[in-house]
Amino acid sequence: MDAQGRGRAGDIDPADQWVLNPDTGEYELRLPASPPQSGVPSPRRPPASGAGPRARSRAQAPGRSRTDAPGRSGAPASGRSRPETPGRAVPSPRRRRGAPEEPPPGRRGRRPAKASKGRKALLWTGGTMAFVLLTGAGAAYFYIEHLNDNIASVSDDGASTGGFQKDKAINILLIGTDKRTGAGNDKYGDAGSPGHADTTILLHVSKDRSNATALSIPRDLVTDIPDCPTTQEDGSRKIIPGTPNARFNTSLGQDGRTPSCTMRTVTELTGIKPDNFMVADFNAVKTLTSAVGGVEVCLAKDIDDPDSKLKLSKGTHTIEGEQALAFVRTRHSVGFGGDLSRIGLQQQFLSALMRKLKSNDTLTSPSKMLDLAEAGTKALTVDSQLDSIGKLKDLGLELGKLNVKNLTFTTVPVVDNPAEQVKSTVVLNESTAPQVFDMIRNDVSFTAVKEQKKKEAAAVAARLKGSKAPASEVRVRILNGGAVAGSAQETLSWLQNEEGVTKSENAGNAPAQLAKTTLEYAPDQAAQARRLADLMGLSGSAMKPGESVDNSQGLPAMTLTLGKDFKGAGISLTTPAKAPEGVQKSTADKVECAK
Secondary structure: OOOOOOOOOOOOOHHHHEEEEOOOOEEEEOOOOOOOOOOOOOOOOOOOOOOOHHHHOOOOOOOOOOOOOOOOOOOOOOOOOOOOOOOOOOOOOOOOOOOOOOOOOOOOOOOOOOOOHHHHHHHHHHOOOOOOHHHHHHOOOOOOOOHHHHOEEEOOOOOOOOOOOOOOOEEEEEEEEOOOOOOOHHHHOOOOOOOOEEEEEEEEEOOOOOOEEEEEEOOOEEEEEOOEEEEOOOOOEEEEOOEEEEEHHHHOOHHHOOHHHHHHHHHHHHOOOOOEEEEEOHHHHHHHHHHOOOEEEEEOOOEEEOOOOEEEOOEEEEEOHHHHHHHHHOOOOOOOOOHHHHHHHHHHHHHHHHHHHHOHHHHOOHHHHHHHHHHHHHHOEEEOOOOOHHHHHHHHHHHOOOOHHHEEEEEOOEEEOOOOOOOOOEEEOOOOHHHHHHHHHOOOOOOOOOHHHHHHHHHHHHHHOOOOOOHHHOEEEEEEOOOOOOHHHHHHHHHHHHOOOOEEEEEEEOOOOOOOOEEEEOHHHHHHHHHHHHHHOOOHHHEEEOOOEEOOOOOEEEEEEEOOOOOOOOOOOOOOOOOOOOOOEEEOOOOOOEO
């Protein structure tokens, strides 16, 4: 095999030998043309025992010979090469599974159409947009087999949905621990920490992938940690008792709790069940920022924080490695000096990293993409549903469809703990937090997205506009389609006795369960439907123009089916259309300076 076949010939960049196959969406190693060969290769003979290094070495992965720029702090070691396998001949390039068959020698096949620039950009980004840590792992779309060995996984212990699905909204729980493992990290103090949930973000990506919300959960939030069935290192099962009124960060590490405990705590807190989780320690920030050549951040004032060891002047800076870690750990020198101020700093940092990952500087550099793949897979611990490059790639492709301007960062609304004299913890803001959780559960965007979606929303909202019939003229049959047992009778009593809807009746259970409550009506019943929607707090999307049915008296009636979202008679079912006033939020496409 010649030097080009090993990826080191003349001025040829090894990374340039990886070519996009437009039919499969994968990158493949394409070597320069060699002399014609027969269509069917003859069997190889084993190499002679005295074969030299050329016969014994394996092809080197593209970009592996690159060395890091001098002076880069915290940069991961480069120059890695694939392990050698003595005695093995180098195989000729083979067709990837699912790739189109090559035309026979001597015949010219039809050249495939070139992918558009936009399509190429999507394919490059598809593996990188799995949000911060996932970005590096998803970038391993180049089919590098050994990356699977980098990934550590632990059981989700049944706390997840069973893994994300391509045709549904996605909820990924991202956990940054304060565990001090890794070179140089013990100097940050608390070297014996078991690894608490120091930074936690619930990333929600909409079903249509047009928008996403990254919800930060304060580590000092007081909440109830439920009982956690966990899988121990020896494979045995153990139930770790829950703790009421505990700091959220103790949902991981404390008393042997695993990430699945944090997942259960988030579900208990928000009502949202995550699909997957991903965990990283201090090394992740250092290696990922070095892999992309640093990220640009902005400061509105000078910072000299002896605790985090961050010292930066006012203005913009490109940070990586140890300096990047110091930036995301800083809290005493920004805002009010607490964890909530640090969350804002971390969100700024994540936005900057997202922009860098989307930039041409990263997307057009195969060596950076490979470094991201290496750094990301080594930095991650994932759940057992997401434990291979193939699964990470699929998730990365889904998240790669997202435009960063429609990624909103926000934080769980909280207030100071009223039970404390010296304020050190926070509790939920009961007036706004439920609305935020409800928006995420119902896939409502925190940002203005596509105009088409706005038009569709306007059309749905129009169902609520118009005259309303008197309550006494509303004729409706009530079915239980997934609500708590007895809900249909409870609603009937409330409508008749408190709202004057006397022409209503309990029709029992619906033939199938529904996730959401619906009201079906005929065109001539629209005024009745608007009155009932007003009484029950139904949204326009809950109103389903259709047909009427005959009630027990043989008269035409509407059909109200109570779904799993039904909260009780007289409780509004309308999901907020925008974030409550006062809820902090920012989008990933905008540069904000830390104050």
